[in-house]
Amino acid sequence: MPDPSAVDATAAVFADLREEGLELDTLVGQLPDPDWARPTPAPGWSIAHQIAHLHWTDRAALLSLTDADGFGRMVEEALKAPDSFVDEGAAEGAGLPPAELLARWRSGRAALDEALGAASPDTRFPWYGPPMKAASMASARLMETWAHGQDVADALGVRRTPTDRLRHVARIGVRARDYAFAVRALPAPAGEFRVELTAPDGTDVWTYGPPDAPQRITGPALDFCLLVTQRAHRTDLALTATGADADRWLGIAQAFAGPAGPGREPGASR
CATH class of the missing domain: 3.30.1050 (Nonspecific Lipid-transfer Protein; Chain A)
Known part of the structure; x- marks a missing residue:
């Protein structure tokens, strides 16, 4: 039988990831289209690149949880261009109309949240580094969402209120x-x-x-x-x-x- 405290802690991580995504969504959800092209502190990356990158990595996490073979093929493609695949993935998404990119990011977040909740808590799923349990994957996604959200906030001149997340x-x-x-x-x-x-x-x-x-x-x-x-x-x-x-x-x-x-x-x- 699963440890109830461990189950509660895992559910709390998933909830924190949802909240982190929603906080960033409030920054970009109503942006006029031209603002998506604002440069962020990451050289060559606009706000659109930041959201596109998060969507790309959310999609990778979803594949890891639901389709190990599909994730393996994604890794193989990345290894063909190890120095550029991250920028290429961000550039591809940044080329979409902002409304479409926003909709894809939101849909991807929802699908990942569902997959995390359905994942076996003790199974380790493949990743670009060591395999991770679902709770650790959620923590990693939160870290990245927060970090790229900081880039967006800096681009918009917004000072975010730090939280216990x-x-x-x-x-x-x-x-x-x-x-x-x-x-x-x-x-x-x-x-x-x-x-x-x-x-x-x-x-x-x-x-x-x-x-x-x-x-x-x-x-x-x-x-x-x-x-x-x-x-x-x-x-x-x-x-x-x-x-x-x-x-x-x-x-x-x-x-x-x-x-x-x-x-x-x-x-x-x-």
Whole structure:
């Protein structure tokens, strides 16, 4: 019999993903067509590219959950152009009329939500990195939706109100520490770091790692999430590192799979 608390936690992740999508939908749902062409902080990407990319990756997640062979073929196509398939997928969707792109993104979100709810909670589904359970896949989709939503918000000059949904982004960022080193061919630090992040409510503190770890990161959860999604440069954020390895991590952290991103220039965000 499934653990009721685990079932409740999984359902909460799915609900948070729905809410994150709806928040971004409120930013773009009523945009005039010309505004979809506004440039975002990602070089060469407009608002339309950002939404098209989210639709593309939602479709990939849906295939993973419902059609492993179809997902495998999608991966094979991506491997033919590993340096350009992400941009090509975004460009293809960005070329659609905004109303059609918006409708496809909404339909894809709904289909993914249904598939996540129907998925066996203990099954690991294929992905571009290690296979993931449905709850982890939902967390990853939330992280990406939030990050690309930040690009859209920056393009529109909107300051979003951070929510406790950032907990998912922060957790992925912490867990991806060693990956950030590995993707740069750097040795992973020995031992865990202590990470203490002030939640959006200003009072709660989210903690990760041993409390007595000699190396640590402290600061606002929002700033940490902006850092690990590479939506802001560390010099623009109120994060403090104790220890040489922790300090180095702040310069290379990334919560997403794939090659090391270039990040943002100082002063380019928020």
